Amino acid sequence: MNNTELRSQALEVLVANHRDGYTLPAPGLYPFQWCWDSGPIALGWAAAGRFEEAWSELHRLFSAQWPTGMVPHIVFWQDSDRYFPGPEVWGTAHTPQTTGLTQPPLPVSAAARLFMQDPDRDRARDALVSLWPRLLSWLSWFERARSGPHGAVVAVHPWESGMDNSPSWDEPLAGVTEASEIPLARRDVETVAADERPSELEYRKYLGIVERLRAAGWDTERQPADSPFVVEDPCLTAVTARAAADLVEVVQVAEAEGADGLDAGEAERLAKSVLAGLEGLWDEDLGWYRPYDVLAGRPVGAAASTGLVALWAGVAPARVSRVVERLDAWGRLLPVAVATADPNGPGYDPIRYWRGPVWVLVNWLVADGLSRAGLAERAEALRVGTRALVEQGFSEYYDPRDGHGIGGHGFSWSAALTLAWLTT
Numbered sequence: 001m002n003n004t005e006l007r008s009q010a011l012e013v014l015v016a017n018h019r020d021g022y023t024l025p026a027p028g029l030y031p032f033q034w035c036w037d038s039g040p041i042a043l044g045w046a047a048a049g050r051f052e053e054a055w056s057e058l059h060r061l062f063s064a065q066w067p068t069g070m071v072p073h074i075v076f077w078q079d080s081d082r083y084f085p086g087p088e089v090w091g092t093a094h095t096p097q098t099t100g101l102t103q104p105p106l107p108v109s110a111a112a113r114l115f116m117q118d119p120d121r122d123r124a125r126d127a128l129v130s131l132w133p134r135l136l137s138w139l140s141w142f143e144r145a146r147s148g149p150h151g152a153v154v155a156v157h158p159w160e161s162g163m164d165n166s167p168s169w170d171e172p173l174a175g176v177t178e179a180s181e182i183p184l185a186r187r188d189v190e191t192v193a194a195d196e197r198p199s200e201l202e203y204r205k206y207l208g209i210v211e212r213l214r215a216a217g218w219d220t221e222r223q224p225a226d227s228p229f230v231v232e233d234p235c236l237t238a239v240t241a242r243a244a245a246d247l248v249e250v251v252q253v254a255e256a257e258g259a260d261g262l263d264a265g266e267a268e269r270l271a272k273s274v275l276a277g278l279e280g281l282w283d284e285d286l287g288w289y290r291p292y293d294v295l296a297g298r299p300v301g302a303a304a305s306t307g308l309v310a311l312w313a314g315v316a317p318a319r320v321s322r323v324v325e326r327l328d329a330w331g332r333l334l335p336v337a338v339a340t341a342d343p344n345g346p347g348y349d350p351i352r353y354w355r356g357p358v359w360v361l362v363n364w365l366v367a368d369g370l371s372r373a374g375l376a377e378r379a380e381a382l383r384v385g386t387r388a389l390v391e392q393g394f395s396e397y398y399d400p401r402d403g404h405g406i407g408g409h410g411f412s413w414s415a416a417l418t419l420a421w422l423t424t
Ligand code: GLC
Pocket: 025, 026, 030, 034, 035, 036, 037, 161, 162, 163, 164
């Protein structure tokens, strides 16, 4: 399929999923605004030349930011009976209604990129200046309220990693004794086959943690003290470090264009300290970044996507080479890259969500890390391989054995990254 055709199909998906100034990840399955999805989605709109929609995606998301700086992982802009757990289960006191958890701050990096790309320089400057305090206060909150023992960023719920049922979370989740007893009104398994989604016990524990944090009053300054799940997550950490570094980069350009009041000092400090925290998660024996279970006091899990996307932070080429060695070994077992979990590791499952399937977003983050480490050819090979997947349709994820699309369909970030990465 040629680029023009593929781009027009991708744009159709974004248009169909667009609501009042924001874009659903997938109608039916995810009927609200999701935090980290908004980053790639904004870049997709921008790549289609639709900067109004691109900026609005971010303005909408940040308008739901909490006073502490946390940006919630779902904003329930409209009612829907298509998703569980909805606002009544979360019971946060925030307006608009949101969850009380966050997700990796990709929207910050998206704001930096939009600023650089927008041909309307006045709009770009105004948008950056108005978003700036919000971007920075989110990153500062990560450092203030979510620093773990290595200085990496802590997740207090598997949902915060964006990689819900990754095998990386099996050990810490095994230590969670809270399993909700409320009737599970899951709607996801009506749209997607149950064997491609998290299990029932996982869901009960996810809700058990939500109930604990809710009982503690959703105090976003002290969630690590309130949650039975406290894990330093390489993905959250890498995305935070990169977000801070991206802000540092745009300041110079913005100031030269007359933007006032953007202080790069705080972003610069954060970029360094969070990157140092990420390095604290490097496991030399495994040759991989590994989550650290704070409550159990040990690193957890085999090589998986939670650590793989550390490449996005721009880590040292020597680290990247070790990671690539392992990806090569996976490549000898699986024709489609990149699996989200070690195919020889415990918990691997080629069709179950974050336990093995290939995700377009992960591939994009990894390809970017590869090219920053000087591995342009590998990055290009990953791009070409990913393009072949989306030609079959904009699925939520793909089977690493044969590349067929699974999970939700008409998935926004697969379409958005087709515009912003796969057809440029
Ligand atoms: C799932 C994914 C998460 C994503 C959300 C909306 O929960 O695991 O990463 O943000 O769906 O697409």
